[in-house]
Amino acid sequence: MRIKKTPVLRHQLLAGTMLAALAVGSSFTVANAAADFIAVNGDVRTVDPNTPRAEAFAVENGKFVAVGTSAEIRALADGKTTVLDLAGKTVTPGFIDGHTHLTSGTDYVTGVDLSYIPDKETWLKRIKEADERLPPGVWITGGGWDYTLKEGKLPTKEDIDAVVKDRPVVLRDIDFHSIWVNSKALEIAGVTAKSEVPAGGEIVLDAKTGEPTGILLEGAGDLVTNKKPAYSDKERAEALLQTVKFANSVGLTGVHDMSSIAAAYDYLKLVEDKSLSLRVWYGFFEDKAANIPAAAKDREAVDSRVAASGETKVKGPLLTVGYAKSVVDGVLSTHTAYMLENYSDRTGWKGEPFQSEADLATLIKAANENGFPTAVHAIGDAGVQMTLNAFEKGQSPGKYPNRVEHIEIINPADIERFKTLGIVASMQPNHATGTIGKYITERVGPERESHAYVWKSLLQHKVPVVFGSDWATSPLSPLTQINDAVFRESPFGLGDGPWHPEQAVTFDEALFAYTQAGANMTPWADQIGSISTGKWADFVVLDAKLPDPVDRSIRKRHVEATYVAGTEVYRAK
Incomplete structure (x- = not known):
């Protein structure tokens, strides 16, 4: 492999100096000549268009300070430098999940998880085991x-x-x-x-x-x-910490998490306890425009306390209340997604919107005017169209983009509207593969199938696409989601091979959608998302090298280690 040398790094090597002048934002200086940490002999997928592939990198004070060949990076070490020999394994930037509900899904970690279990007999066995494990009275x-x-x-x-x-x-x-x-x-x-x-x-x-x-x-x-007894502050913090560690174990270093405004303070407690090992761009559920100014005050309070914690000085950005989240329809499986035409398997039924277009536009206007982009759950093609109409009426220019979540089926004419309106498409690959051979054809019919989960079409129209899991509705593992995006095959062996493969994306497109694309929607685009000099050193080491091109062996790969700001936060046992 031929590794591109940046002009800065080439100058350093030829001149014999040690990182005398790195990219803007780097803390590496001549006075502190050796790196804290280097990783060498790897297959580094940087997601940096200037140097997309490398063998090695160096980290100092939690940030990447050099990326290049193993020989170049070894020259930046001394006896005190920690050296990680990657032995040819693949390294990616830390994964950023564009749509999670970690605070809402902690009970999947602490309670009962029935995901991917097909039979009711096993469900009931797991439920009985939980009954035997949990203290009396606990739901x-x-x-x-x-x-x-x-x-x-x-x-x-x-x-x-x-x-x-x-x-x-x-x-x-x-x-x-x-x-x-x-x-x-x-x-x-x-x-x-x-x-x-x-x-x-x-x-x-x-x-x-x-x-x-x-x-x-x-x-x-x-x-x-609503009748379930509330957890104590301590119980919530402990459950969330377990869930954050679970997220780290699958390679996540950042999430766009969505729940109540109150749950943002659970993350804040982890920040103040110096135990948050995940960067959180937080979205709060809200359907009433009148409540938006109060959320802006919560954002100020959270930002102030995060800054006072001192954690961002050593770890980089960790938490901010970033956007509002609203919902216009349900899901295809239960016939609650809002459709332009009747469901193919339910005569006379299109679903119904959960709110009016006018109310949604009013919410978007209030959110945008208070500095909050808006994320809207819209699964059916009528729900997506209504949401775009509301953005067209209500949105105002802001620093960060508005977004539509899921977009499981779309009127083809609305794809171009995403680009025109500057709206991001936030999508979950496993939602597509999980329907193959199950209910998608029955719900929408063969003619509308080609309008479902159209990742490639959106990219071809230059629409920004960010990938996520929507955990706990599908696997949290980015590797699982990336596999689904690239191959579009049922994880359960259903269907007849790849389903509408014309909508599959390349591995590089999927990796970008699970790293830099998620960063681009936040204030942190220049600080995280790729393995680039000057950015915080968030990265993931896989257990082996991915082949070129990436094939179905990715399904056998798992995360060996996860690092946030150059610090190991997970290692497989």
Whole structure:
């Protein structure tokens, strides 16, 4: 491999000086001539267009100070320098997940995780194990169940009652838009067939008895979850710290996390405890424009306390309340996504929006005027179109872009509108592959299939695309998501090979979407996202070298180590 030498590095080597003048922002000087840390003999995928591939790099005071060949970088070390021999393994920038719900998904780490488990028998076994493990009185929470994998029909409260009767069980489905509960949970919440539910919500009733089955769709789930006892501050902090460490274990060094404004303060506690090993661009759920000014005050308070912690001086940017999050529709699996035409498998039904276009435009206007870009969940093509209409009416110029989340099906004419309006497409590859052979064709029909999960078309129209997981609705692992983006094959072996491969992206496109693209949506674009001199040294070491071109062996790869600001925050045992 031929490694490009930057003019600065070539000058240093020829002149015999040690990093006398590096890129702007580097703290490396002649007075401090040797690097703290160097990594050599690697396959370094930098995501820096000036030097896309390298063998080695040097780190000083938490930042990359040089990138080049192993020989060049070894010349910057002395006896006190820590040397990491990569032995040919692939290194990437730290992954940045463009859409997570870590604060909302801590119970998947501390409670029950049913993700990717196809059969109900195993679900119930996991639930029973949690019942035996958890202290008396504690609610069993978590989820990730997916009835479309094998069962073919929704589970019921009686299923859980057979293994747990005396404590509430509340488990979200893989899409985070339905919950499955037992009779005890319904009893405590006082939920009956006659209970009033929020717009777009539904208490699923048994066709024979007319009683709740134990499945609550969309906002109906709040009837139960709002009755759950609140965690103490200590319990929330401990659960979030475990979840952050889990994120580090899959190579994440940054996330765009989304939950309530209150949950931002849980991250703040980790910052002040000097234990946050993840950079968080935080989005708060809000549908009322009148509440936006209060969120701006929260942003000021969080920023002030983060600065006072002193952590950003040694780790770089860690946390800010960055954007507002709103929701216009549900999901395709439950027929709650808002469509332009009827569902192919539900006559006379297009879904309904969760709010009006006018209200959404008013929210966007208030958010943008207060310095918050807006992220809008829109899955159906009518939901996407309505969201673009609202941006067209309500958005105002700002430092950071507005965005649409998911975009699982789109009217082709609306693709160009993303570019025209300057809107980012935030998408989750596993949401596409997870539907193959399950329900996508049934819901939208073969004619509309080609309009679903159109990553390549968006890129071809020069629309910025950022990838993420939407964890806990799909695997948190960036390697899993990147594999899905490149190969578009069912993780469950369903379907007939690659599904609409014309919409697959290259590995380099997927890697950019999982690193620098996520940074570009934040104030930190020049500080993180690539292995470049002057940026904070966030990087991931894989357990082996990825081939050129990357093939399906990526499915066997895992993260060996994760570094944030040059400090190891995870290493596989």
